[in-house]
Amino acid sequence: MLASILAHPVVVWVLAHQPLVIAALVAVAIIDGLWFIAFRHRRALRRMVWQATRQQPVWVRVPWWVRPGRLVSARIKLVAGSVIDDAPMGRLAAAVKHRYENHRWEYTVTHRGDRLFITRTPVVPDTRSQRHRTLQAALDANSILPDASVTVLGHDEAGHESGYRIGFTPNLKTGNESYQNTVADALVKLAGDHESGHLWDVTWRVDRGYVDLGLKAPLPTRVDHPLDIADDERLHVPYATGEAGQLAVWNISTSSSAPHMLVIGPTGGGKTTLILSVITELVRRNVPVIGVDPKKIELDGIHDHPGVAAVIINPVRAAMLVRALCTEMHARMDYVRINKMEAKELPMLVVVLDEFFILSAAWQRMLKSGGEDTKDLLKSLDPLGAIAELGALSRSSGIRMLVGVQRPDAQIFGANSGSVRDNFKTRASLASLSQDGAMMLWGDAQIGRNVDASVPGRATATKLDGNPMDAQVWWTPNLDRHPNKWNRMSAKDQALITSLTPDEGPSVTCYSSELAELLRDEQQMSMQKEFAPEPMLIGGRSLDTTPDDLPDALPANQLTEGTAILVDIDGQLTEAAVLTVATTVNGATEIRAQIAGTRQIVTERYRPHEPAFLAAADTSTAVPA
Template identity: 30%
Template sequence: MQQSASNKQSTDKRSASDMLRITGVVLLVVALVLGGAAYQFAFTAGIPLAICFGIVGVAVVVLSVFVARRAEQRERFAAFLASELGADWDSSKLKARKYKDGVPLDVDFEYQKRQPDHDPEWRRQLTEAVRRRMHVDEIKATWKARKPRVRMVGLMTIISEIDKARQVAIDRIRLVLQPLFRNVELAVDVPSWQSEDSLHPNRIELAYGVTTVDGSDLWVRRVEATAGLKLGGRWRAQFDPTKDRGFLEPRPVLPTNLPHPGVKLYDGSDPSLPKPSPKAPCLYYGHDENGKPRGWVIGKKSTMPHMLIIGPTGGGKTTVLRSLILGAVAQGIPVFAADPKMIELTPFYGFPGCYIASTPDEIATMIEAMEALMMERYRAIKANPHIADTLSPVLFILDELLIARQVLKRLHAQRKLRGTPRWFEDIQALAALARSAQINVVIGVQRPDASLFDDGSRDNFRQRLALMRVSPQGSEMLWGPGQRFVGVDLPMVQGRAMASPDGDTPIEMQTFWVADPITASGQDRETIEAFRELGQRNFADYKPPVDVSPFLNDMPDIDPASLPTGGDDIDLGTADDIQDAQSSLANLDTQDVKAEQIAAGDQIMLDEDETEPVEVVDVEEDEFDEDAVRLTVRTASGEEYRSLGRDHYVSRVLFPDAA
C-alpha cells in the first residue's frame, strides 16, 4: 500500500511536469499563430499578444523542466532513504527543500513505527548517513518520536584546509576498516592528532553495531595488521564487546639496540624509579613501550618467585640472563648458574657473588646443593617460623634446560644409576617449593615445549619472557589457553620480547644489551667494571649458604685483541673432520614430540629410516584437516610439504648445532 502511494506520488509529479510542458508548447503555438495573423492580416494587436504568449510559453516550458528535474532529484534521495529505512518505507511522506548540487539540504519525513528511534546509536547512524548523502559538515536533526517524524537540515561550517584534509583521512580510515566489520555499520572519530598540523592520528575511536567478531583475538590482530598496512606504522587495538566500542593507538617505537643503563638502576640516583628495597629487590632487564625500565620483582612477598625465558639462538636470551645476574650482584644477591653449553655464562667465572657450573658433574652438584639448601631452610622455618623473615634471596639460573636434561641423562648412565635421574625431581621440587625458601629459579629454553609444562609447572613461572616471534602453538603453551597470537608478529629484532613484568598481561619490551664480560670494550667495559666494583663491596665479607668449592673458577685472563676477528682466524675443520661428523648423524640426541609442538627452525627426522635430519621451514594448520598440521621442510632436493596428525610423534634434534 505504501509502495503504491509512493509510486502514485512520483507519477503525479511526472504528470504535472508533462502538463506544464504541454501547456507551454500550446502557448508557443498560439504565439506563432498570432504573430502570423498580425503579419498577414495587418492585425496590429496580435503582435503584443504573440509576444506575451511566447514569453509565457517559454517560461512554462522552462518551469516544466525544472519541476521534472526536482522530481528526479527527490526520487533519488527517496531511494537513498529507502535503502536506510527499508523497502516498505513510504516515500510520499518525504518533504524536500533547499536543493544544492541536486541534493536537498532540508528534508522532513516520516518513518516506520517499528524503527528503534529510542536507540541513540540508530539515530546517530541514520543522521551520519544523511550527512554523507548531503555532503555537509553537520546535521541539525529534530526528532518527533510520537508521529514518528524527523526533520534534518544540513549545515556547512567554515573549516580550515587541514580540517578538510583530516576529514578526508577519517573517511579513508573508515573505508579501510569497514570490510573487517562485515555488514555492521562503522563510525570513526579521531579525537587527537600527533601535532597541530599532522594528518597522523594519535588515537582512533571506533563505534559499531552489534557483532561477535570483536571477541576474537585473531580478528583483533587482523585489525592491527590492516591498520599497519594501510595507515602505516604499528598499531595497538583494544575493543570492549559489551559496549561495541574500540580504539586504535600507535605503538611507540622501541629502540633496536638498548645498552644497559648501568648501576644507576640500583643506586637510587634515578628519581623515576622506585627506591631499591632489600625486601622486594627488582632485577631490571629492559624498557617497555613508554621507555620505562621494567624488571622482575623477587622477595618474600613476590607473587612471581620464578622466571621462564624463551629465546632462539641469536634472540638475546644470554643478554637477558646477564642483566639478571648484574642486577642480583648489584643488590648483594648470590647467583648460582648452570651453563650446560659452557659458553654462555662461563664469562662470569670469578665475578663477585657468581658461582658457575658448566660440566655435567658441576651442574648435578649445583642442583643437589640448591635442593639441599631449600630443604635446610624449610627445616629451619619449621623449627622457628620467624626465620622466614630473615632469609636472604638466592638466584638459581638453569640455562638450556633441554640440553641440561640430556647432559644429566648421560651422567646418570655413566654412573650406572637406575631409574629417573634424581636431578629432574630436584628441579621440579625447586619450581614448586623454593619460593618460601627464598630461592628464585630462572629456567632458559630455546622454544616453548609442551614437555616443560606437562606437570603443570608453567603456573610456577609467572614471570615469563619470550624473545622474538613464537608460533601460535608456542604462544598458547607459554601464555595459556586462548592466547595464540601473543608475540607472533613481533619485529625480528634481537632483544625484542613479550614479557610479563607484572605477572599478568604480556607487554612488548626491548631488553637491555649486556656485553660479554671477557670481550667487552669501551662503554660496555665501563658498565661491567662498575658492577664488578659494586659486587666486590657487596660480597666482601659474604659467606655462601652452600659449599661453593666445586664452582670456584677463576675468570680466564684473555686479551680481547688476541681473539679471532674473522673466518681466516678460525680452524674450520678438515675433510676428515667433516666425514666423521656426517658418520655420527645417526647418533644425534633426539626427543619424540607431537607434530603440533614442532616450530619453524627445528630439525627433525621425518622417517624412522632417515639418517639425516631435515629443517622445518614453516608450520601451518592443515586447511583440509583440523586435526593435522602442514609442515614445510627443506631437504636435499628442495622444499617439501608433509601433513601430519597433531598427535603424531616426530623425533626432534635436541642439539641442532651438532647436526
C-alpha cells in the same frame, strides 16, 4: 474582419499596453511551469510513499519554486494513526536518495506523527585521508564493531595521521578477549605500514566504548645497562626497557606471584646478555647467584664475578646441585617453622640454569647409556623431579630459578612439562615465535610473533604487573676480565663492567650441609688451573662427544628426514642422517638413521619426551603443537 477585430476595445487596450501584457503572459507561463514541476514532484512522492510503505498520502506539499530534479523539501500528510516500520522507512529513504541525491545535497526522511518530512543538507567535502576512509568503510561494511565511528587522534611531525579512536556500542562480543585480538589484528592490517616505519598498537577501553589504534613508541636499538634505576625496590630485578620507558622486571620477593623466570632465545638472539643483566643486578641487590652452564661457554665470564658462588658445567654435578637445592629448601622451611620467623626474613638465593634443554638431554642420555654408577646416581637424584619440586614449593624459602632455553618446546621439563613450566610466570622471549609457541609461552597466539630479530636484544618481556610488552634488553658485556677478552673490549664496555662490579659480592647462606659442601667443592675445583688440549685434525666421521662437551638437543619426536643427529655406537657419539621418524603405540619415538660416510643403518628408540642430540647447532625457532 481583421480591421473590426483590431478595432475592438479590448484589442486596442492590449496593443496600447503591450509590455504589460507580455510580462503578465510570461509570469503566467512561469507560474504554470513551476506548478507543473511541483505537481510532478508531488506525483512522484505519492508513488514512492505508496510503493515503499503502502500508505496513501492525504496530501503532499513541496515549495512552489522547486527545480526539475532538485527537491528542496517536502511535507506529506498520512491518514491519522498511520504506522510505518523501519523497513518501509528504509525503502522510502532509499527511493528518495536514489531519485534526488547528488554530490551537493544529501536527503533524509523522518516520520513524526502522521507526517513525513523530507529535508536536504549540503554534502560536506570528504577531506579524510585514504587510511581514515579505508578504516571507516571496512567497519561500515562489517558489523565487527557496532555503530563504529573513526576519528583522528593526532599527527606525527611529518603531518601523517598517527592515531585513531574508534567509538562503538559495547556488547558481549566486544568484551571477549579472543574477539578483541581478532579485531585488533584486522585493524592493524587495514591501517597498513605507517609512513614513519613505526608499528601500530591497539588499546581497548570497552568500558568507555572505544578502541584506540596508535603507533607504538619506537624502542631504542641499544640500551647500555643503566647504573641508576628508578625503582628502588631491592627485590625488583630489572633487565630491559620497554614502551614509554617502562622497565621489564623480575619480582623475586616472597610476595611475588611469578617467582621463577623463563628466558627463551635462539643462538645470537641476546639470551646470554639478558641473563648477564639479571645476574649483575642480582649481585648489586645483595643476592648471590649459582650458575649452571652445560655448554661451558655461555656463562664463562661470571666465574670470578663477586656474588657468583659457583658455575657448574658438569651435568652430573648439576644434578647434584638441583637435589642439594631441594634439601636446602626444606631445611630453610624447617628453620622458619622452628624459629617462628617470617619467610621474607630468609636470605635470597638465585640459581641460573642456562641451556636447560641440553642439560635435560644430557641427564636423559646418561640414564639411557651411561655407566651403571652414573645411572644409579641420576636415578637417586632425579633432577627433573627436583626442579618440579623447587618450582612448586620454593616460593617461601627464598630460592629462585632462572631457566634459559633456545626454544619453548612442550617437552622442556620432560614428563613434568605441564605443571613445572606454569611456575615460571616471569618470561622473556627473544625471537619471533610461531603461533603455537606464542600460545604455549604467553597464552595468546599474537604476543611475541612480531619481534624484530634484526635488532640484537629485542624481546617480548613481562612488566611488573605480569603483562607482556615489547622491550629492548640491556646491553651487559661479557664480565670475563681475562686479557684475551678484556683487551678486545671498547673502553666504554670496560668502564661499564667496572661500574657494574661490586668490590665485594654477597655470600650464600646455607641451611643444609649438602649445599654447603657442594659449593665448597666447586670453589676448590675452580681454583685449580685448567689446561685445554691442543686441537688435532682427524680425518674420520666419528665425533667423540662426552657429557662435559654437549651439543644442541631437540625432542626426538620433532626430528625430520635429513636431520643430522648423534647416535650412540659402542659408547661413542657418531653422526648419522635421519631416514624415518615413527611414533609407537606407547608414545615412544623410533628413528632409523644412516651413519655418515657409510651404508650402515641403525635404529634408535627414544622414550616419550626424550631428546636427541644434534650434530649441528639448533637454529630453528619452530615449536610443536
